[in-house]
Amino acid sequence: MKELKLTDSERKFAELIWEHEPISSGELVKLCEKEMNWKKSTTYTMLKKLCEKGIFKNEEAIVSSLMTRDEYYANESIRFVEDTFGGSLPKFLTAFVSGRKISKKQAEELKRLIDEHKEV
Template sequence: MIDYKLAQSETKFAELIWQHEPINSGELVRLCEKELGWKKSTTYTVLKKLCDKGIFTNKNAVVSSLIKKDEFYAGQSRRFVEDTFGGSLPKFLTAFIGGGKLSDRQAEELKKLIDRHKED
């Protein structure tokens, strides 16, 4: 999977697109003005950048995603674990849980998830 790294403002912009897609580019400009305080030129500049990265497409003035929101955030999560914990999921989970305890339900859900995804 391609590694997509977005600035905070780009992520907010992407969220707007994912929430409203497919969206007419003119409507996107109005939405960005209202929600982000952006001018038309800023919206189109950022849109072009994210289209060039292969995350969105703008065809016939209709903007839609090439990478779905869940897929994008899954990649972000993998990168975080890789960068922060050397790719070690057990180290990440240990840090995430901290000194806390998992409920029986949470522990069972994790066991099922591990069973579904473990190598044979």
């Protein structure tokens, strides 16, 4: 799996793009100045980094995503389980529910997800 870990400022920047895409690069500069107090050069440097990581593209001064917010966070979740629990989903779930109860509805949803994604 490709390493796509973002710093806090990269993630905040990515969230702005996902929230407003497609967005012109000029509008993105204005938005970053307003929301993050960034200069134009900072915005373009950060945009270039995230384009190089394959998350966004900037074509004809229009910025849009190559990876959706959901795809990014799914990637992060998988990497977390791999790094922290050796890739073991049962170990992750055990740690997650340890000491707490899940509702009947949550249990049914988990069962449904397992059935949908188990190997045949």
